[in-house]
Amino acid sequence: MNWKMWALKKSVWVFHVNCGACNNCDIEIVNLLTPKFDVERFGIKLVGSPRHADALLVTGAGTRQAAVRLREVYRQTAKPCVVFCMGACACGMGIFEGAYHIAGPIDKIVKEVDPNAIVAYVPGCPPKPEAMISGVVKALAAI
Amino acid sequence: MKQEELDKRLLEVEGQLIGIERTAANRVYLLCESENVYPICLFLFDTLALRFVISTGVDAEHCFEVLHHFTDDACGCMVTVKAFIRDRESPEIESITPLIAGAEWIEREMHDILGIKFRNHPNLKRLILNDDWPEGVYPLRKEVQR
Amino acid sequence: MQEEMEFFQLTVDGEIVTDIDVRISYNHRGIEKLSEGLQFDQVPFLVSRICGICSASHPLAYVQAVEEIAQVEVPDRARYVRTIINELERIHSHLLWVGLGGHFIGYDTVFMWAWKYREPVLDLLEEITGNRNNYGNVKVGGCREDIPDELVPKIQQELDALEKKTEMLTKAVLDDPVLHARLKGVGILTKDDAVQFAVTGPTARGSGVDIDVRHDDPYAAYSDLDWKVISQPEGDVFAKAVVRLLETLEAVKMIREALKKLPKGPVAVEVKEIPPGEGCGHAEAPRGETFHYVRSDGGNRPVRHKVRAPSYVNVPSFKASCIGESIADVTITLAAVDPCYSCTERMAVVDSRKQVIHDYEGLLRLSREKTARLKKEIGAPEMKLEDI
Numbered sequence: 001m002n003w004k005m006w007a008l009k010k011s012v013w014v015f016h017v018n019c020g021a022c023n024n025c026d027i028e029i030v031n032l033l034t035p036k037f038d039v040e041r042f043g044i045k046l047v048g049s050p051r052h053a054d055a056l057l058v059t060g061a062g063t064r065q066a067a068v069r070l071r072e073v074y075r076q077t078a079k080p081c082v083v084f085c086m087g088a089c090a091c092g093m094g095i096f097e098g099a100y101h102i103a104g105p106i107d108k109i110v111k112e113v114d115p116n117a118i119v120a121y122v123p124g125c126p127p128k129p130e131a132m133i134s135g136v137v138k139a140l141a142a143i
Numbered sequence: 144m145k146q147e148e149l150d151k152r153l154l155e156v157e158g159q160l161i162g163i164e165r166t167a168a169n170r171v172y173l174l175c176e177s178e179n180v181y182p183i184c185l186f187l188f189d190t191l192a193l194r195f196v197i198s199t200g201v202d203a204e205h206c207f208e209v210l211h212h213f214t215d216d217a218c219g220c221m222v223t224v225k226a227f228i229r230d231r232e233s234p235e236i237e238s239i240t241p242l243i244a245g246a247e248w249i250e251r252e253m254h255d256i257l258g259i260k261f262r263n264h265p266n267l268k269r270l271i272l273n274d275d276w277p278e279g280v281y282p283l284r285k286e287v288q289r
Numbered sequence: 290m291q292e293e294m295e296f297f298q299l300t301v302d303g304e305i306v307t308d309i310d311v312r313i314s315y316n317h318r319g320i321e322k323l324s325e326g327l328q329f330d331q332v333p334f335l336v337s338r339i340c341g342i343c344s345a346s347h348p349l350a351y352v353q354a355v356e357e358i359a360q361v362e363v364p365d366r367a368r369y370v371r372t373i374i375n376e377l378e379r380i381h382s383h384l385l386w387v388g389l390g391g392h393f394i395g396y397d398t399v400f401m402w403a404w405k406y407r408e409p410v411l412d413l414l415e416e417i418t419g420n421r422n423n424y425g426n427v428k429v430g431g432c433r434e435d436i437p438d439e440l441v442p443k444i445q446q447e448l449d450a451l452e453k454k455t456e457m458l459t460k461a462v463l464d465d466p467v468l469h470a471r472l473k474g475v476g477i478l479t480k481d482d483a484v485q486f487a488v489t490g491p492t493a494r495g496s497g498v499d500i501d502v503r504h505d506d507p508y509a510a511y512s513d514l515d516w517k518v519i520s521q522p523e524g525d526v527f528a529k530a531v532v533r534l535l536e537t538l539e540a541v542k543m544i545r546e547a548l549k550k551l552p553k554g555p556v557a558v559e560v561k562e563i564p565p566g567e568g569c570g571h572a573e574a575p576r577g578e579t580f581h582y583v584r585s586d587g588g589n590r591p592v593r594h595k596v597r598a599p600s601y602v603n604v605p606s607f608k609a610s611c612i613g614e615s616i617a618d619v620t621i622t623l624a625a626v627d628p629c630y631s632c633t634e635r636m637a638v639v640d641s642r643k644q645v646i647h648d649y650e651g652l653l654r655l656s657r658e659k660t661a662r663l664k665k666e667i668g669a670p671e672m673k674l675e676d677i
Contacts, residue, residue, distance in 0.1 A: 024341030
């Protein structure tokens with residue numbers, strides 16, 4: 001494993017992208033920072049720009065308008081990076097399958113830019129914060 | 144105002160309506176042709192001081208309908224103006240945005256998803272469909288499949 | 290290389306905002322069309338996911354519209370259960386807002402504190418309905434789940450603890466001189482503009498327009514409870530904060546009373562068919578009036594389902610409350626309308642050539658710097674929030 005990947009697994013900086021989510025997953029992601037869950041003790045930090053991120057936390061089914069932005073954000077994110085699909089919508093469109101304004105799901109949109117993208121899935125509606133932490137930790141251990 | 148007084152005052156625009164329907168004591172529908180929608184809304188908003196809630200565009204098989212929903216918070220009565228646009232080929236209706244700033248977005252939305260044109264709308268540009276969405280495809284029309 | 294154009298584009302003259310352009314579409318999922326393809330009893334699951342934090346109010350407004358068409362009377366116990374769930378949602382939604390508001394102006398202790406103390410409310414909702422959010426607790430004809438009697442003492446205990454904490458927070462906010470200086474007179478939405486833009490909820494009640502669906506067109510059990518509509522006349526961010534804090538305390542009282550009066554009996558009646566017709570259902574979500582219009586032709590699915598979330602009318606009022614404000618105040622002015630959290634992330638200030646001169650991070654920093662400056666000028670002590 002190269003040193004970049006080792007550094008990523010030690011302390012992962014994440015950038016949150018909302019691609020048409022109802023906000024439940026987004027709120028649970030922000031909840032991770034609050035005292036009850038406190039992910040900073042795992043070295044997980046929320047950053048303000050994709051250029052500083054090791055991982056993208058993507059929520060939402062991927063609306064057509066947001067898909068454009070997601071592709072751009074993915075291009076700008078430093079590689080190597082992991083794309084976490086948080087929530088049922090991001091994993092597979094969920095209840096929004098077949099809707100006219102959805103371009104998703106997220107892995108399809110990201111793989112249009114990079115067919116070899118590393119994608120991890122955390123299902124749930126919304127996934128509980130414990131599930132999100134577990135998902136991130138497990139995925140990083142598996143890489 | 145009280146329900147009884149509201150019911151009485153609504154009759155002042157009866158001449159411009161083609162009917163009044165009541166599905167419950169506090170749910171009134173004022174039916175009209177699209178040409179009369181502005182003066183009726185003016186009466187409800189300015190004269191009776193009802194609150195604008197939102198508008199609904201409907202693709203009813205033989206025509207388009209634009210429903211402007213108002214409410215009288217004093218008695219909890221919802222008064223909906225149901226305007227019929229008979230021309231299905233190029234549906235048009237007067238905009239109520241010059242009267243109510245809060246109607247701007249919903250008229251733009253109805254234009255996006257149903258293709259109804261709002262005359263005299265100050266800013267009738269795309270609102271909720273994405274930039275690449277093809278012109279002329281109106282997702283909420285019945286002919287468009289999901 | 291420049292980021293893609295964001296949600297809110299603010300044009301400025303020096304430090305003052307002169308115009309706003311809003312591009313929405315990122316969240317458009319075509320829910321109204323999806324609804325036409327679902328059966329009446331499947332729709333509540335869809336509309337619960339319109340907005341995560343109004344996920345009790347949307348399904349309630351929808352089922353009320355359908356119950357109006359079918360002329361169904363839900364059992365008394367169902368009306369009370371619906372009220373309790375919705376007021377619990379109001380509490381955790383308002384606490385979320387207080388936390389975010391604190392974060393935007395640099396009061397991160399308030400943020401951490403408020404979000405810590407919304408957790409017990411989410412845990413309660415999970416015990417009652419099975420999920421922290423997206424409860425899935427209403428259906429046409431009543432509720433899907435009942436509140437088990439064994440749980441009532443626990444709810445009352447949590448409410449007592451929550452009330453103490455919220456009272457402490459309210460007092461701390463109302464007394465803090467830096468917050469007064471920072472939020473009073475900021476982002477004023479006049480009463481006239483509130484009416485013109487047809488705003489609802491705390492956005493309206495903070496501008497002296499004392500409308501509240503729970504009072505004006507009572508639904509669920511609200512007409513059986515003793516409570517009052519909270520409003521403030523000033524129209525600024527401070528007024529809206531006060532409205533939300535006092536509403537949280539009022540919600541605690543309402544839940545207590547509803548639990549005491551909780552009638553025995555079933556929580557649902559069976560509804561077999563929806564006849565042709567149309568219905569209007571509305572509910573007071575934490576953000577304001579949520580309105581659903583449903584039309585049926587006697588079949589299994591809605592022929593038309595119109596959804597209006599409160600933010601749809603509240604967010605455009607940002608035009609009236611934000612023009613003329615300084616860019617250090619735009620994040621908190623928009624936040625005062627309480628749009629979906631993600632909406633506030635999508636903001637940028639551009640110059641006349643559409644070049645981004647401040648992105649969201651920059652605007653957040655300016656907002657927090659203004660608070661720090663005021664704190665220094667006034668020389669006030671740090672806000673103390675005890676851990677009860």
